[in-house]
Amino acid sequence: MAAVARARRTLEPLFSHLASFLGPTDLHALAHAYTTPRNTTFRLNTLKVDTATTRWPVGDKTSPRSEVLQSVEAALMATSRKPTPRVLPCPFSRNAFMVSHPSIAVKHLAGLPAHKDGRLHFQSWSSMLAPLCVGAQPGWRVLDMCAAPGGKTLMLCEAMRGVGSVVVNEIDAARAARLKRNIDTAGLSDIVRVNVGDGRKLAPNHPAVGGELFDAILLDAPCGGEGIIAMSEPASYKHWSLAWVQKHARLQAGLLAAAHALLKPGGVLTYSTCTLSVEENELVVDGFLERFPDMSIVNLALPLVSDQEVAERYANFTAGFTHHHGQGFPQEMAKALRVFPNEHYEGFFVIRMQKRE
Numbered sequence: 001m002a003a004v005a006r007a008r009r010t011l012e013p014l015f016s017h018l019a020s021f022l023g024p025t026d027l028h029a030l031a032h033a034y035t036t037p038r039n040t041t042f043r044l045n046t047l048k049v050d051t052a053t054t055r056w057p058v059g060d061k062t063s064p065r066s067e068v069l070q071s072v073e074a075a076l077m078a079t080s081r082k083p084t085p086r087v088l089p090c091p092f093s094r095n096a097f098m099v100s101h102p103s104i105a106v107k108h109l110a111g112l113p114a115h116k117d118g119r120l121h122f123q124s125w126s127s128m129l130a131p132l133c134v135g136a137q138p139g140w141r142v143l144d145m146c147a148a149p150g151g152k153t154l155m156l157c158e159a160m161r162g163v164g165s166v167v168v169n170e171i172d173a174a175r176a177a178r179l180k181r182n183i184d185t186a187g188l189s190d191i192v193r194v195n196v197g198d199g200r201k202l203a204p205n206h207p208a209v210g211g212e213l214f215d216a217i218l219l220d221a222p223c224g225g226e227g228i229i230a231m232s233e234p235a236s237y238k239h240w241s242l243a244w245v246q247k248h249a250r251l252q253a254g255l256l257a258a259a260h261a262l263l264k265p266g267g268v269l270t271y272s273t274c275t276l277s278v279e280e281n282e283l284v285v286d287g288f289l290e291r292f293p294d295m296s297i298v299n300l301a302l303p304l305v306s307d308q309e310v311a312e313r314y315a316n317f318t319a320g321f322t323h324h325h326g327q328g329f330p331q332e333m334a335k336a337l338r339v340f341p342n343e344h345y346e347g348f349f350v351i352r353m354q355k356r357e
């Protein structure tokens, strides 16, 4: 409780800002999320592990999927924690999992052979949502516009079954070098081309694009990061201010405009952030749709709620807002997904749009 109160005091300007659309209960839950460690989550690389045949719980002891999960379970057993932490399934992907106890960090499992050889990737569940929502298909030409360190790029390539072409872009040279290493390690350098530069400068005639437009673009935008604040890491919140939010909103608008010019007619553009402010989410999208009337909001490619049992696991998922501060947005904005941060999820926003044929 003291930690929650301290978070509210330290982040008072942020909480006042968010109070324009979050009620007292949500604000309290948010402060709690900022002070609570998140469980370690991971996913299997479907290009390296055949996950098609087995279902949870791990019944078939001989499947490659079971082999990786059993190696995780053995490592958890070796931590001697009581009760022994377990591997839990993810409600929206059968290839994603969570360790049941938050005291188990990535460092406890990073030595696993399956991690070293790229069969298993540690990644937050929220971050997995965006590439799944793109709906990339084998043979597509895809752009990942702000890509480092590349967790989402790898998932796009997996969705494409390694067939097609992917251009990834990143402005920060050091982060781009890490992105390139991750692509090389995953054995995907044949289909992925890395460009280092400002995404706003990408245009159809840019050498990295070569005049060929894209079937799908993922803009996982630089943002204010309100969904990934951790009080234990002051770097995650020390820059926050209203000016910081507005600066990101301008950058996001510029990136979206560049993405529009790079998209084929009929192509899909997925926009995501790990922040909560409407200014960087619905408002940016609303401004984009007004500027480019040939774009419309479409369903996310990931069917998230298939039955009641699953629906109950998504208490922290809501639809995009259709109005804010008296301003109405298109009704289709409700097709966006907002993820509220908690001990399992980072805060996240994702929406998918399509260009008219």
Ligand SMILES: C[S@@+](CC[C@H](N)C(=O)[O-])C[C@H]1O[C@@H](n2cnc3c(N)ncnc32)[C@H](O)[C@@H]1O
Pocket: 127, 145, 146, 147, 148, 149, 150, 151, 152, 153, 169, 170, 171, 172, 175, 197, 198, 199, 200, 220, 221, 222, 223
């Ligand atoms: C949210 S992170 C991307 C995370 C990445 N999609 C992943 O899943 O690993 C946003 C990235 O955008 C980069 N960035 C910031 N401004 C940019 C710009 N103008 N053009 C391209 N990339 C930019 C940042 O350096 C950062 O790596």
